[in-house]
Amino acid sequence: MKNKPIYVELEIxxxxxxxxxxxxxxxxxxQWDLRFSEIQYLPRKYESDMQSFHYETRIGFGLKIAGTxxxxxxxxxxxxxRMSTLAFASEQRFSLxxxxxxYWKYKESGDQLTFMTLFDYQTRFGFAGRFLDRHLFxxxxxxxxxxxxxxxxxWLEERIPPSVIAERALIHYLSVILIMLLWLYEGLVPKLLFPEAGELYLLRKLGWFEGSELRLIQLIGILEMGLGGITVVWHRKKGIYIVQAMLLFLLTAPIVLFDPELLAAPFNPITxxxxxxxxxLTAYWSSRYLPQANRCKRKRSPLLRKEGV
Known part of the structure; x- marks a missing residue:
């Protein structure tokens, strides 16, 4: 089965x-295209000749894919x-x-421009290459x-350089991952696996839920693990971080108020x-001006298909 071409459309x-x-x-x-680390136009013998170029893409571990x-x-x-068409190829044996x-197509539509691209390619490595391309690459x-x-x-609308956008995105995603891991750990280890290590003692000391402390601890653990997953799914929604800040206060304040001696411990609720x-707060701040792939259209309209575009 032939893979569908890649199509992306966005109003700018x-x-x-x-x-x-x-x-x-x-x-x-x-500067803005993740797919290329370096692009260099090659000299043309005549002005009417097609413009040749060389490109490189770093894939990590000191490796890079190069082509023309x-x-x-x-x-x-x-x-x-306006339209820009291109053909590209790589002679490297490990290039998929x-x-x-x-092509890239530029179309004026009122106060905005519609920028669209469609491209397709052939792969190496036979069936294995086609399978890898279809399901991953x-x-x-x-x-x-x-x-x-x-x-x-x-970059064009907000005048924020691509390097700054990339740094903000990296900070955001790292913050989200760490928040998720902390919620998963807090829900699983001290509440579901080892409640007797301290969590159960603290809840019993409050004396608010006599006889139901273990079930409540387990419920809180499940909810905390769920919150870790929700953080990843809704990481662009600023409200999720406000909710978490409130929950952190609600979970910490009773322990500090009713057992302030815990604050002298090297690892305590405050730490x-x-x-x-x-x-x-970092994830909340960095969610602004975060690129979103789903802002783009990924399917051509029937009219464009009929026009062969």
């Missing part, structure tokens, strides 16, 4: 010239559209992509394209609550 609030420059100038292009391609441009001033082709490649498009949108609160 800027001028045509701005969008054109940030996508056609290699020095600007490589050709691009050409066309425009239709009467319809307010053998060769491919696609192509979905990731499509996601990276859409995420990059939205990073470009933020856990304050770092978690800091992570929540």
């Amino acid at each position: 609030g800027c001028t045509m010239d701005e969008l054109w420059e940030h996508t056609q100038d290699p020095r600007l292009h490589e 391609g050709e691009t050409s441009i066309s425009s239709a001033p009467s319809t307010g559209t 992509i053998r060769k491919g082709a696609g 192509r979905p990731l490649f499509g996601y990276a394209t859409a995420w990059s498009f939205d990073r470009l949108r933020i 856990l609550a304050l770092p978690m609160l800091g992570l929540c």
Whole structure:
């Protein structure tokens, strides 16, 4: 079964010239596009020749995928559209992509521009390569394209450099992962696996839930683990961090008020609550101007299919 081409479409609030420059100038292009670490135009013998280019993509561990391609441009001033077509290929034996082709299309639509791309490629390694591409590489490649498009949108609309956007995204995702892991640990280890190690004693000392302390501890543990999962799913919603800050206060305040001697211990509720609160504030702050791949359209409209675009 043939894999579907990758298609991404996004509306961007800027001028045509701005969008054109940030996508056609290699020095600007490589700043926002996750798929390329370096793009370099090669000299042309004649002005009418197609523009050749060399590209590199770092994949980690000192490895990089390199290849070459050709691009050409066309425009239709009467319809307010421009198009850039390209063909690319890699001769490296460990590159999954053998060769491919696609286009970038720019279309004026009122006060905004519609920026769209469609491309497809052939893979190496026979059935194994096609299977890997279908179930892993192509979905990731499509996601990276859409995420990059939205990073470009933020750059053009909000004037935030791509490097700053990437740093904010890294801080955000690391904060979210740490919050999730802490909630999972707090729910599983001291409440579900080893409640007798201290959690049960503290609840019994309060004297509020006589005879039901163990069940309540287990329920709180399950809810905390669920909150860890919800944090990942709703990590873009700022309200989830406000809720967590309130829960941290509700879980910590009774223990501190009724057993202040715990504050003298090297590891106490405050030493856990304050770092978690800091992570929540960091995730809250960094969720602003966070690129979203799902902001992009990933399927062509029937009209574009009929036009062969």
